Amino acid sequence: MSFIRIGLLVDDEVFHVMGFEEDNPIAEKWIAAFRSQVQLIDINGYAKIRKGYLYDGENFYGPEDVSFSSPVEKGTYDISESIQFAGVMDGEVMGFMTFVREEMEEGFYEMVIAAMSSNPTYQELPENVNVGWKFINNTFVEG
Numbered sequence: 001m002s003f004i005r006i007g008l009l010v011d012d013e014v015f016h017v018m019g020f021e022e023d024n025p026i027a028e029k030w031i032a033a034f035r036s037q038v039q040l041i042d043i044n045g046y047a048k049i050r051k052g053y054l055y056d057g058e059n060f061y062g063p064e065d066v067s068f069s070s071p072v073e074k075g076t077y078d079i080s081e082s083i084q085f086a087g088v089m090d091g092e093v094m095g096f097m098t099f100v101r102e103e104m105e106e107g108f109y110e111m112v113i114a115a116m117s118s119n120p121t122y123q124e125l126p127e128n129v130n131v132g133w134k135f136i137n138n139t140f141v142e143g
Helices: 025-035 108-116
Strands: 003-010 013-021 039-042 082-089 092-100 121-125 134-136 139-141
Touching: 003 025, 013 025, 013 108, 013 121, 013 134, 025 082, 025 092, 025 121, 082 108
Parallel strands: none
Antiparallel strands: 003 013, 003 121, 039 082, 082 092, 134 139
C-alpha cells in the first residue's frame, strides 16, 4: 500500500501535513486534486452545497444553474466547533474537507482557520518533510 503525503503551505512554509492511502478511490481523487492545486473554499454558512455544485470565484450555484443566475444563499454560521471547505476543481465542487476542533491539538484549529484564509498552496511531500519546513526554489529546506 502506497502512502502519499500532501503539505498545506502558507508563505512557502508547511503548516499541515495530510496523508492519503493511494489505493483508496476517495483518497486518489483528493491526491489528484491537490496535485492540480484544488481550491479549498470556505462553505460555512451555506446550508446546501453538494458535490457537483458550481463555483464562479465568488458564489456557488446549483449544478443545473449553468447561467449562474441564482447563487446559493449564505447565512450566518458558528465556526466554534468545526469548519468545512469545498474542494473546487475547474469551477465544480468535487469534495469536502472538515476540520473539527475537538479532534485537533490545542491552538491548531485557530491556526487552520487563519491559514485557510491565506490562500494556501499544496505540495506533495517527501517522507522526511514535516511542519515548519520551507519550500524554496522547488526544494524543501528544514525550517
